[in-house]
Amino acid sequence: MTTSVPLHPTHHDGTPLSIQLFTIEGTRYGPYVALPVSSVWTPLSAHLFTRATAQMIVADMHRDDCGLHGAFDAETGTLTFTDDGDTMETVAPDAYGRYLIGGLWDWDEWGDHVPHTAGQAEFARGAAEYRQDDDAASLVEPLDTLYRQGRQEAQLVARERAEHRGVLFDVDPSRTPYVITRRPTNFHFRPLPAGAYESAARIVLARDVRAGDLVVGSFATYPNPGRATPGTSWARLPYLADPRPANTTCTGCANHPHVELSEPENTVWGVERDEWDADEPVLVIPAALLQSNVSA
Structure with a gap:
């Protein structure tokens, strides 16, 4: 049975x-x-x-x-x-x-x-x-x-294991822990693709994101009231990463390497931004943990 x-x-x-x-x-x-x-x-x-x-x-x-x-x-x-x-x-x-x-x-x-x-x-x-x-x-x-x-x-x-609310994660010992919250389920957030599970999400630095990883969120760079650790900003439209060095012209960026994780047409203003600081934490579902082929 x-x-x-x-x-x-x-x-x-x-x-x-x-x-x-x-x-x-x-x-x-x-x-x-x-x-x-x-x-x-x-x-x-x-x-x-x-x-x-x-x-x-x-x-x-x-x-x-x-x-x-x-x-x-x-x-x-x-x-x-x-x-x-x-x-x-x-x-x-x-x-x-x-x-x-x-x-x-x-x-x-x-x-x-x-x-x-x-x-x-x-x-x-x-x-x-x-x-x-x-x-x-x-x-x-x-x-x-x-x-x-x-x-x-x-x-x-x-x-x-990663799905328990409020668990703290360290990218490395020199970094502040991050709070992982549950992904919203309202109409503003497109459901994760078939074969992609919220519980499989991992924190990596933008420079370490690999092709085929599903980018599902980032972390606030400012503290929320009453919370000392950055919290999850879930992507409304998750997308498959296609990493490459950023061709940026922003002032002062020469001292802060950037990477592009997706073609611009696959991104939306806000959390799903195309360009990331190479040392910025990214929430991804690694390609190896996707249960089925996921299209962009």
């Missing part, structure tokens, strides 16, 4: 749960990057997985010839597990495209006790370090790619 769980799993004190790495007990498959839905789990507990990880689980299950089979519905994305033709479990993706999987076999926490390759180890390390600095540059190919894939899977499955 289909089971519904909270989009924001937390501990009893409200602290968001962290990702965990699992394998199927008795195998060397995985590591599967999961978001538990409870602070306490057993080998038969169900956890949240991205579509990509769910597909990996199904492929490993078929290779293991365990008798269970899994299939995704091409239209709805629903995952159905069967055993000799009998339906055992049906799992519909949640609002973030994640699947709650468990109860049909025993999970084991993935760790050093599981026989693994160097590639599996770096994938696992990338997932475990998804909130830390990217260390892929220290690795040789193809370990650097596997490390980044692990980071991306962890970011995707834990994407709701």
Whole structure:
């Protein structure tokens, strides 16, 4: 049957749960990057997985010839597990495209006790370090790619983490934290494109925005009454970034590098301005966290 769980799993004190790495007990498959839905789990507990990880689980299950089979519905994305033709479990993706999987076999926490390759180890390390600095540059190919894939899977499955109101973010230790507010839902703001989720938004400097990132907001440069930290100014019309050095003629700009993030015709006066100071914080949904192709 289909089971519904909270989009924001937390501990009893409200602290968001962290990702965990699992394998199927008795195998060397995985590591599967999961978001538990409870602070306490057993080998038969169900956890949240991205579509990509769910597909990996199904492929490993078929290779293991365990008798269970899994299939995704091409239209709805629903995952159905069967055993000799009998339906055992049906799992519909949640609002973030994640699947709650468990109860049909025993999970084991993935760790050093599981026989693994160097590639599996770096994938696992990338997932475990998804909130830390990217260390892929220290690795040789193809370990650097596997490390980044692990980071991306962890970011995707834990994407709701940034959605908690009032969480402070530091771009770097020398900067003032920023307050992320919820995006307005009134008629002034066009809904985010399909496959783009508010919870996946990240703060980066304008100089670090990459082609294909979805620009969704900026930050006020003046303090709001009663609030010492800059708050979110959400873009009314989000747009895909196409970064390039700005060809600016403004007085004094020579000492302050600028970048253009979009063609002028794709922008609107105000938050969606075309030209940014290179050190200005930008709120984007990274291209890697967009669930589907988004057009400008």
